């Protein structure tokens with residue numbers, strides 16, 4: 001009975017008969033029965049449908065053909081050098097330079113960076129448009145009507161936001177939000193559809209958090225361009241195919257494994273460029289964005305970040321005649337601090353950390369109330385509503401609560417821009433409205449002002465700083481998560497700076513004798529707020545130090561990070577990115593540590609039984625049927641062994657991927673075999689491996705470039721099974737009926753998978769602990785892991801989705817039920 005069950009589990013589609021020995025100790029363990037199997041496949045389907053997300057494949061295919069092509073490539077080396085390394089470094093430099101050019105302080109390129117994660121494009125463009133004549137739009141209202149100005153500004157904002165929001169909703173949905181979360185998910189092994197498409201890149205012209213996505217997208221585009229152009233020629237013309245050996249690219253980097261390295265470096269460069277922080281960028285990629293890291297990736301990221309920062313610094317030098325890379329660098333005398341100030345910094349950090357965690361909690365609640373992504377009209381309405389609210393806040397708050405203060409004299413932190421910085425807004429001549437100034441300025445400029453607050457006489461009174469903190473927090477919480485391509489990194493920093501400066505002025509009032517610098521508290525506040533919201537550690541320290549050029553304040557910054565992380569962790573369990581990943585349907589993020597829910601489980605508890613397998617030589621009809629009826633991407637390949645050998649039955653010999661099968665069919669690499677024979681000793685292709693097959697290996701890579709549904713940078717359709725079937729019928733006269741075994745000759749049209757299948761796929765025994773499975777999966781970046789019994793027979797298969805399911809359901813140890 002138990003044996004029958006196992007037979008069923010093992011190979012539902014096998015044609016060969018099994019002659020397993022009559023007593024099998026493993027048969028006593030009735031591995032996952034049908035009900036569990038149904039449950040195990042129920043969720044993955046919904047997961048799949050939600051975003052159509054599949055896994056990336058980092059595991060190389062060790063096939064006979066692969067081995068052969070590698071040998072040929074090695075023979076072609078010039079004194080042992082193939083040029084691949086040089087090509088990789090060159091690509092890295094190009095990525096860095098391009099990323100550096102995407103950010104520049106003059107806003108020459110229109111940017112979508114946002115004060116509230118939303119109105120940035122408006123603010124930046126309107127500053128460009130309206131502030132150039134030394135008077136801002138708001139200033140002009142002194143002379144004109146406030147209502148008219150409000151309507152004009154709001155209308156302009158709504159228009160620009162509508163454009164960017166429509167782009168996001170109707171053209172490039174993956175461009176929504178900061179993008180860091182999805183970069184993290186991608187680098188973890190989730191293939192996000194269209195995430196690096198050209199449309200997404202265009203929609204996402206922004207700064208800071210969006211820059212991480214832009215950097216990653218540029219890196220992805222570079223690998224695509226490098227890898228695809230030559231092979232396009234090869235793959236498309238028959239004549240060049242035949243001379244493939246001589247001409248084809250030695251290396252192409254458009255595969256999941258190489259791409260992930262470039263994308264890690266690109267993401268690092270994006271952040272480095274946004275803050276002028278090369279080391280910060282590398283550390284950010286290491287700590288937050290990347291899941292796979294090595295010394296090589298570290299070097300590549302460092303080079304990429306350095307190039308990006310260097311380009312940025314050159315642009316700065318050309319514009320401001322100084323090569324300060326830090327985007328918020330002090331351009332004035334730096335204040336000092338004493339060790340006995342540290343406790344006060346810690347107090348500021350505690351409160352900022354609480355605020356950070358509070359942002360996470362409120363965002364979580366607010367996000368649930370938002371209209372679903374499919375209701376595009378409601379999403380547009382929402383965005384417009386929030387824009388109008390934001391503009392109203394910007395206009396009304398300064399009017400109701402702002403103070404009119406004397407414009408400070410002397411050199412101001414931001415060099416040339418000072419006169420433009422202070423906004424008069426209904427105040428008399430020579431004065432500025434502090435709240436209007438803070439709310440209408442670019443976040444970066446306001447932060448610079450706040451970080452530079454020194455002495456006792458300041459430009460911003462305590463109460464107004466508190467109001468500003470509250471309004472920025474309010475605005476970015478309501479705007480974060482809308483259908484706009486903006487992030488929350490800058491807004492968090494701005495709110496933190498404002499809050500810190502406010503704390504600093506309060507401390508000044510409490511301890512008048514102490515030489516307290518509100519500007520330093522602003523830096524600590526920014527850092528602590530980032531710590532509370534994102535829960536990163538060393539990368540934030542370095543970003544702040546490099547961004548402000550303030551290596552002298554490293555101690556307060558470290559105190560801020562440590563204290564805020566600790567406080568925030570006790571209030572809310574996850575940082576903004578992790579919380580987003582948890583909410584995101586379809587994505588399963590594998591952390592580096594195995595989840596405790598898997599502790600008591602084994603591989604056989606989490607695997608999917610009823611594995612669809614193929615024989616080494618398999619009828620085309622069967623392959624087509626499986627491909628048509630399932631969406632699985634990997635199929636174990638089995639060999640029938642005769643009863644004389646020990647442990648006879650269907651042995652596991654390899655793994656074949658869906659795209660390989662599709663390509664073999666498309667290329668028509670099948671022939672007629674005798675269907676009565678269980679085994680074909682020799683390959684259908686005579687030895688040595690014909691050239692045709694090596695070409696196929698190459699075109700398999702070309703296939704990756706063009707036809708994988710989610711790897712399209714520009715659009716091109718993947719070959720559908722139906723299309724291939726139609727083509728088979730048309731070109732080769734192989735209709736469904738012709739594929740059936742011929743009754744007389746017993747011949748059948750079949751594929752020989754042996755030269756192409758991965759001969760060294762990883763397997764685990766059914767007793768292997770689930771946590772170990774998790775670690776193997778995570779560290780090697782696997783897509784399929786086959787589970788075998790003691791006779792090397794496949795009894796199950798594990799994919800990322802099975803692990804996700806097991807973690808969700810937890811503690812259901814089936815394999816122990818019968819003990």
Ligand code: ATP
Pocket residue numbers: 040041044045048053054055056607608609610611612613631632633634635636783784797798799800801802
């Ligand atoms: P991915 O979509 O992550 O690239 P995949 O398409 O091969 O991988 P999934 O879509 O993740 O597989 O699998 C959905 C479910 O089907 C999982 O529970 C998995 O274990 C199972 N599965 C995968 N391959 C096979 C197969 N060849 N036979 C039977 N079940 C399979």
Ligand code: MG
Pocket residue numbers: 048054631632633
């Ligand atoms: Mg799938």
